[in-house]
Amino acid sequence: MNSIRALIVDDSSVMRKIVERSLRQAGIDLSQVFEAGNGAEGLTVLAENRVDLILCDINMPVMDGLAFVKALADVENAKGTPVVMITTEGSEAHVVQALSLGARGYIRKPFTPDQVKEHVIPLLAVNA
């Protein structure tokens, strides 16, 4: 698998680090990792950068994860980029809503690196 560029959107810097570590533990070669503390910051990153994978929390200040995923439809640098939600909001309604807005995967916190691998690797393989 080629090295990839990932965007991690979470209002917790600790969770961003854990997600990045989980991606590396899953065997994903990360050439660059962009971080954003909310959806609006994520859109700012994507205005200047194209990424291969986006991982996103739901509950965040300023712009939450669902609004962010919805806004990605108009972002050229996010066209075709798989989005995986990583969140404590694990209800069926949230999953359905996120997937209907364009997310391709959903991981509930707490999670293991194996769960990240299970959800992310197939998406990267499809997009390779």
Added chain:
Amino acid sequence: MKTASELLANNHNHQEWIPMIEVAAREVFELMLHCKLGVPDPATEDALDITSMVGLAGQLCGVMSLRCTAKAATLMASKMLGVEPDKVGAEMCDAFGEICNMIAGNFKNKIAGLGEGCMLSVPTVITGQDYSLHSLSDSALEVNLQFEGTPILISLQLHS
């Protein structure tokens, strides 16, 4: 699994939720911190001087809190981040808040139907012991556990 409406309607003190809170906490510590929580030592008199709180609003209203010593909170953060405790620094509060957030989220996801009808606030962390919490709660469920030899107290204060 009982639905939220069944659980909310059939029981006023919700004592049956205590094991669910405990399981939710154990899962968070095992999956994210790679450690098992133990049973508390009654002889321990450590001062629980840091508190993380997450509000619940909607079908279930209340406050989930996690209390422990500042030293234990630093150790939790070090385990989450995979660094030595002296390297944790300012991210201790962030990590401690996220642990409480995950316990609250994991707990509510264990009650069928509650996920849609109950939202979580962002976590708040308070340091020190000299404060009083007035949450207007009608009842509180408490779970005492032990983390790396130090006590932790998880509490869910419920509004009717």
